[in-house]
Amino acid sequence: MSQFREKPAACRQRGCPAATWGVGFVEPTSPPAPRFAILGQGPGEGEATFSRPFHEQMPAGRKLWGWFHKAGFQRSAGWVGNAVQCYLPV
16 A cells, blocks of 8 residues: 555546656645645655645655744645645656
8 A cells, every 4th residue: 555645536537647656635725714824846756645735744844834834924824735745846
């Protein structure tokens, strides 16, 4: 069994080129009425492992949420996602 979340069938049905070689699936997170939006290019391997964009234990997530915490924002107040929702290993 893979450590990564399986991609939805819709990825293949829409003909996404990454559906055949992308790894895992990282769905955006959002409250019902987000106050802000963070859009990343795509998840890293760590984010794909946790199935969470900008995960707090990964370098980009630590940096981003550190800045937001200093500014008084909480992650739970915003939409957080990526343009590409699976990890694309190089």
